[in-house]
Amino acid sequence: MPDFLRKIRSVIGRSLRADLFLIICIIGVLPCAILGFVFLKVYEKQTIDSRIRQIQNQCLIISNHLYLNGYTDAPSGNEVLDSELEQLSVLYDGRVMLIAPDLKITKDTYSLSEGKYMVSPEVERGFSGESTSVYDGGEHYIEVITPITGRDNEEVIGVMLTGASTEQIDSTLSLLRKVYTVVMLALASVVLGVAFIVTARIVGQFRRLSESVENLKEGFAEEKIEVFDYKETERIKEAFNQVLARMRRVDETRGEFVANVSHELKTPITSIKILAESLISQDDVPNEIYREFMNDIVAEVDREDKIINDLLSLVKMDRTGVNLQIEKTDIDLMLEGIIKRLTPIAEKEKVDIIFETRRQVIAEVDDTKLSLAFTNIIENGIKYNHELGSVKVVLDSEPMMFTVSVEDTGPGIPEEDLPHIFERFYRVDKSHSREIGGTGLGLAIARAAVLMHKGAIKAENRPEGGARFDVKIPLSYIIPTEDATSENTAEDKGRERT
Numbered sequence: 001m002p003d004f005l006r007k008i009r010s011v012i013g014r015s016l017r018a019d020l021f022l023i024i025c026i027i028g029v030l031p032c033a034i035l036g037f038v039f040l041k042v043y044e045k046q047t048i049d050s051r052i053r054q055i056q057n058q059c060l061i062i063s064n065h066l067y068l069n070g071y072t073d074a075p076s077g078n079e080v081l082d083s084e085l086e087q088l089s090v091l092y093d094g095r096v097m098l099i100a101p102d103l104k105i106t107k108d109t110y111s112l113s114e115g116k117y118m119v120s121p122e123v124e125r126g127f128s129g130e131s132t133s134v135y136d137g138g139e140h141y142i143e144v145i146t147p148i149t150g151r152d153n154e155e156v157i158g159v160m161l162t163g164a165s166t167e168q169i170d171s172t173l174s175l176l177r178k179v180y181t182v183v184m185l186a187l188a189s190v191v192l193g194v195a196f197i198v199t200a201r202i203v204g205q206f207r208r209l210s211e212s213v214e215n216l217k218e219g220f221a222e223e224k225i226e227v228f229d230y231k232e233t234e235r236i237k238e239a240f241n242q243v244l245a246r247m248r249r250v251d252e253t254r255g256e257f258v259a260n261v262s263h264e265l266k267t268p269i270t271s272i273k274i275l276a277e278s279l280i281s282q283d284d285v286p287n288e289i290y291r292e293f294m295n296d297i298v299a300e301v302d303r304e305d306k307i308i309n310d311l312l313s314l315v316k317m318d319r320t321g322v323n324l325q326i327e328k329t330d331i332d333l334m335l336e337g338i339i340k341r342l343t344p345i346a347e348k349e350k351v352d353i354i355f356e357t358r359r360q361v362i363a364e365v366d367d368t369k370l371s372l373a374f375t376n377i378i379e380n381g382i383k384y385n386h387e388l389g390s391v392k393v394v395l396d397s398e399p400m401m402f403t404v405s406v407e408d409t410g411p412g413i414p415e416e417d418l419p420h421i422f423e424r425f426y427r428v429d430k431s432h433s434r435e436i437g438g439t440g441l442g443l444a445i446a447r448a449a450v451l452m453h454k455g456a457i458k459a460e461n462r463p464e465g466g467a468r469f470d471v472k473i474p475l476s477y478i479i480p481t482e483d484a485t486s487e488n489t490a491e492d493k494g495r496e497r498t
């Protein structure tokens with residue numbers, strides 16, 4: 001930015017409007033000002049040059065006549081030449097002088113300096129046969145010095161000095177300058193007006209945008225940003241409205257999540273209360289009934305405990321991955337450990353677990369969190385299965401990734417529920433699941449853990465029956481970038497069945 005602009009800017013402050021205003025003014029006025037100035041200069045030079053040429057031509061003709069008549073030696077007396085010189089001086093509203101080789105002025109049409117001497121560099125150059133001219137804009141005159149000589153310049157018998165007034169040319173020029181100034185002033189005021197209106201319009205859009213945003217600061221329940229004319233502001237508006245919609249969605253799902261949590265936590269407590277009250281209300285409860293109710297109460301407490309544990313695990317899953325304890329882990333050993341821990345449950349359900357390692361895998365993962373994910377998936381395969389069914393776990397690797405697939409021989413997942421099973425508290429068959437003892441958080445935890453590792457999880461039904469879960473995790477941990485914000489909320493429920 002040029003210095004003068006920086007100075008103006010420091011005076012009026014940094015504002016979009018001031019910058020735009022300056023730019024429009026400069027673009028609008030500067031080229032016309034320069035063009036007008038150049039035009040005036042060229043015009044002045046052209047007219048003066050052509051006037052000088054005109055005078056020089058005439059002087060040349062007369063100097064020839066003077067030479068032929070040896071006029072400088074014996075000035076006056078030749079009426080024809082006298083009148084030629086008079087005419088020349090009248091024509092240019094000026095003065096003609098003849099100077100002899102001894103620098104004596106022999107003829108002056110003003111009759112003021114005859115007999116005096118004229119010493120000047122131009123006259124000297126005239127005597128060496130050179131024709132020169134001088135223009136004095138301040139005094140409004142041109143001086144043309146012409147040697148009086150024969151055609152072949154062999155002998156200079158005198159010098160002719162013609163002064164011509166340029167007042168006419170100069171007055172035309174000054175008129176043009178006035179017109180130029182007026183036009184420039186008019187143009188400048190038009191440009192100022194236009195700049196004022198245009199900047200007000202453009203800046204007005206931004207002002208309205210910031211006003212709308214200000215209004216939204218308090219809350220974003222209903223509002224939407226409205227009314228913009230320009231594509232650019234339209235785009236900002238759209239982006240902003242998308243952000244708003246997203247925030248609203250987050251808000252809604254958070255509310256939903258809290259409602260779900262409260263409900264899930266309340267259910268066992270309600271059961272406990274009912275069981276306890278019914279014991280209190282009866283006198284002399286038989287011992288067996290008492291025991292049975294107390295066992296039910298313990299089961300409900302266990303359930304409450306499980307929900308709270310699952311919730312805590314879920315809360316710990318943060319998609320930015322900042323909380324991950326990444327270390328090189330033998331995935332084969334990890335899966336073996338999980339299967340060993342789940343074997344008692346599988347035996348109870350009479351379900352067989354088959355583990356197959358196609359390739360040995362060492363990967364950079366958070367052992368605890370990823371174990372939790374696989375435990376939940378494999379446990380589901382056992383729980384949602386038929387008696388004498390099986391769960392097959394296969395570990396394999398692709399370039400840069402390792403894959404774990406878990407397939408079971410159970411009833412599978414109804415197609416309409418497939419998009420939702422990763423949502424928090426989502427259970428296909430509430431009553432049956434309750435019997436089985438789920439919280440509906442297992443797959444949400446699994447998905448969160450996989451996403452923390454920048455992996456992907458997918459659920460589908462096998463054509464031959466049963467469900468199949470596929471998990472892909474990068475072998476090397478991908479360090480999260482800045483924009484990976486904490487999104488471990490339920491706002492993207494069901495979105496990531498990648």
Ligand SMILES: Nc1ncnc2c1ncn2[C@@H]1O[C@H](COP(=O)(O)OP(=O)(O)O)[C@@H](O)[C@H]1O
Nearest residue numbers: 380384412421427428438439440441442443467
């Ligand atoms: N392997 C599977 N076969 C059939 N249904 C499944 C399977 N895995 C999960 N589901 C369904 O998805 C629901 C959500 O699973 P999950 O989040 O682990 O919750 P839960 O605590 O009920 O197991 C389950 O309630 C069940 O209905």
Ligand SMILES: [Mg+2]
Nearest residue numbers: 380438442443
């Ligand atoms: Mg589960």
